[in-house]
Amino acid sequence: MNVQNHDLALRMADLARTVALRKVDDVLADVTSAAMELIPGVDVAGVLLIGRAGSFETLAPTNDLMFKLDQLQMRCGEGPCLEAALDEIVVRTDDFRNEPRFPTYAPEVVELGVLSALSFKLYTADRTAGALNLFGFQPKLWDAEAETVGTVLAAHAAAAILASREGDQLQSALTTRDRIGQAKGIIMERFKIDDVRAFAMLRQLSQDTNTKLIDVAQRVIDTRGE
Missing domain, CATH: 3.30.450.40 (GAF domain)
Structure with missing residues (x-):
């Protein structure tokens, strides 16, 4: 060499x-x-x-x-x-x-x-x-x-x-999952329902308002004290 x-x-x-x-x-x-x-x-x-x-x-x-x-x-x-x-x-x-x-x-x-x-x-x-x-x-x-x-x-x-x-995409995916998880928890506590129904509510809101699921989840998180 x-x-x-x-x-x-x-x-x-x-x-x-x-x-x-x-x-x-x-x-x-x-x-x-x-x-x-x-x-x-x-x-x-x-x-x-x-x-x-x-x-x-x-x-x-x-x-x-x-x-x-x-x-x-x-x-x-x-x-x-x-x-x-x-x-x-x-x-x-x-x-x-x-x-x-x-x-x-x-x-x-x-x-x-x-x-x-x-x-x-x-x-x-x-x-x-x-x-x-x-x-x-x-x-x-x-x-x-x-x-x-x-x-x-x-x-x-x-x-x-x-x-x-790839790292940015992974971090974004993890952040999205975490926010949706938080939103599900808030809905479960607020309406006394299980996680399956909570996610179904999030998805239905997303479809009805033509809004991304992550954005719906963020709104739920932002209004949890209301």
Whole structure:
């Protein structure tokens, strides 16, 4: 194992241990920092998340220039980050001065002093998509080995994002269950009925008022002293 591969293995092990233990923003910051260290020629790195109706978010940028690059890309409606997030797995630009795929974006990026790009799909879901994006100030910087390293880093970034969302969903589910349980208890005590009938009352109220069950439960909790 050469020095670069050894360093990559060590960083991957560190990142794997931190995915489940730290906030997603911190893990993504480690990923973009690792890209700067492990892939020669990377001058700017960041993660772009694309939502519905054209919304987007730049996460873990190593330089404020990443905000400009992402904003420009979304305004132009084209670029390596967009293509990686929505279509391709890996998108590489060796020289923006000769990049026919992005006729609007490329000239403006060159004016910012950026000549190379390497973008990796994180995931594409129903409502969101994401990419790990690397930019360089010099042309023709990266080869297949750089793409391999970036792909591994992107996998860790994706794992951090998906783990965070699963955690948020789990917490939301637990909160919902707890509130419905509280509301059932209040109704059981107020009307002297069992839990099955109490839940049936909550569900009927939800249907009659066209209101989410969790919102009905919260109203019951909020008015328990009345």
